Amino acid sequence: MDAARAVVVGGGIGGLAAALALHRVGWQVTVLERAPELREVGAGLTLMANALRGLDALGLGPVVRARGQQAPGGIRTAGGRWLSRLDADEMARVLGTTALGIHRADLHRILADALPAAALRTGAEVDDVDPDTGEVRYRRHGESATLRADLVVGADGLHSVLRARLWPATPAPVYAGSTAWRAAIPFPAPVPAAISWGPAAEFGMVPLGEGRVYWYGAVTAPPGGRAPDELAAVRGRFGSWHDPIPALLAATPPEAVLRNDILHLGTPLPSYVRGRVALLGDAAHAMTPNLGQGACQAIEDAVTLGALCTGAVDVPAALTAYDRQRRPRSQAVARAAARTGRFGQQLRHPAALALRNALIRLTPAGTALRGMARYADWQPPTASSPTGAAPGR
Ligand SMILES: Cc1cc2nc3c(=O)[nH]c(=O)nc-3n(C[C@H](O)[C@H](O)[C@H](O)COP(=O)(O)OP(=O)(O)OC[C@H]3O[C@@H](n4cnc5c(N)ncnc54)[C@H](O)[C@@H]3O)c2cc1C
Numbered sequence: 015m016d017a018a019r020a021v022v023v024g025g026g027i028g029g030l031a032a033a034l035a036l037h038r039v040g041w042q043v044t045v046l047e048r049a050p051e052l053r054e055v056g057a058g059l060t061l062m063a064n065a066l067r068g069l070d071a072l073g074l075g076p077v078v079r080a081r082g083q084q085a086p087g088g089i090r091t092a093g094g095r096w097l098s099r100l101d102a103d104e105m106a107r108v109l110g111t112t113a114l115g116i117h118r119a120d121l122h123r124i125l126a127d128a129l130p131a132a133a134l135r136t137g138a139e140v141d142d143v144d145p146d147t148g149e150v151r152y153r154r155h156g157e158s159a160t161l162r163a164d165l166v167v168g169a170d171g172l173h174s175v176l177r178a179r180l181w182p183a184t185p186a187p188v189y190a191g192s193t194a195w196r197a198a199i200p201f202p203a204p205v206p207a208a209i210s211w212g213p214a215a216e217f218g219m220v221p222l223g224e225g226r227v228y229w230y231g232a233v234t235a236p237p238g239g240r241a242p243d244e245l246a247a248v249r250g251r252f253g254s255w256h257d258p259i260p261a262l263l264a265a266t267p268p269e270a271v272l273r274n275d276i277l278h279l280g281t282p283l284p285s286y287v288r289g290r291v292a293l294l295g296d297a298a299h300a301m302t303p304n305l306g307q308g309a310c311q312a313i314e315d316a317v318t319l320g321a322l323c324t325g326a327v328d329v330p331a332a333l334t335a336y337d338r339q340r341r342p343r344s345q346a347v348a349r350a351a352a353r354t355g356r357f358g359q360q361l362r363h364p365a366a367l368a369l370r371n372a373l374i375r376l377t378p379a380g381t382a383l384r385g386m387a388r389y390a391d392w393q394p395p396t397a398s399s400p401t402g403a404a405p406g407r
Pocket of ligand 1: 023024025026027028029046047048049058059060061138139140141169170171172173174175194196230274276294295296297303305306307308309310311312
């Protein structure tokens, strides 16, 4: 019997993870990626326990852990005072594993290398899908082409064409009020993973291993702003913050700096599934980065979809189960991320800052970790137990 066929639209972290999850359970998979070559733009990522467990389920946990660096983290003030600090051992005890900093390009390459080369089709821009027949229409080298699949995975990111096409009543992603600069740079000195908060501003740093560090700076700002020299703009905002922030910025070449306005899907989708199409990752639940969970949730989606699509599959029934398992959880994480942004990076008033900082200082590390477990503690479903374990403890 021929293998069931899946087309994955989008070759980002979510799309490649989904392609791999399906390939591992016997699907014939084609990834259609509009970029002329497969690559991940962006700097670093923090992967929490949930994503690492998902990657374990895809057989990639050891190689990913070897490539990244443990990054348990903590919260500091702009002056450098620690408000809370997570211990790697305690984090491993509560969550099963510590957080990991990894370069996006490394994770992306690891996922791509695990797929058969023939599964990846670049320069292929999808413009339409029929949810009833599974027919996907795309353009490649100026020509129109179609593929027909039993299952179509919409992993086409924040500005998803499939979402707009199949859920036209859901408003497009909206500006979340902040803009962020980021870079991954060589920086051989040891750097403790941390986020630091000042009025309406946040700076984060994450060691990536092999003498590299990922940093980002986020500020509340009107949308669409651009500076003639973005690195100078970051130095202007964060250059007087605690060490090693000035040194990190001094070591950053201007061309390494990326700037993005933060958008999220402000109106949650009523379903992630339509006919033979399932959305995942940012296409389904684009969230603010304040919990470092966007890619982690995409990996959860992918692993869950793979588990539900194992064996002789009734695709519509599997997708109904996928929607039931993934939507409440990922939308709750998205809401929590937006709340965290308001309580953290976006807080501006001095009295509110002082109160928040005092609250964080008084919160025992164990309590903070148990709070984190609500989103970061997740067990992948398996083919024999496709509902998986309830998140949190
Ligand atoms: C500043 C910042 C920091 C972040 N930090 C973290 C973090 O620490 N941890 C974390 O887990 N998450 C983090 N995130 C979120 C994370 O980056 C995203 O959630 C994740 O990359 C989404 O992956 P995806 O595969 O769904 O989408 P994308 O990575 O956007 O991939 C979509 C792919 O689809 C392709 N595509 C789009 N349209 C089409 C089309 N029509 N046809 C064919 N191909 C198409 C695109 O070219 C792209 O390759 C952060 C985000 C930001 C902005």
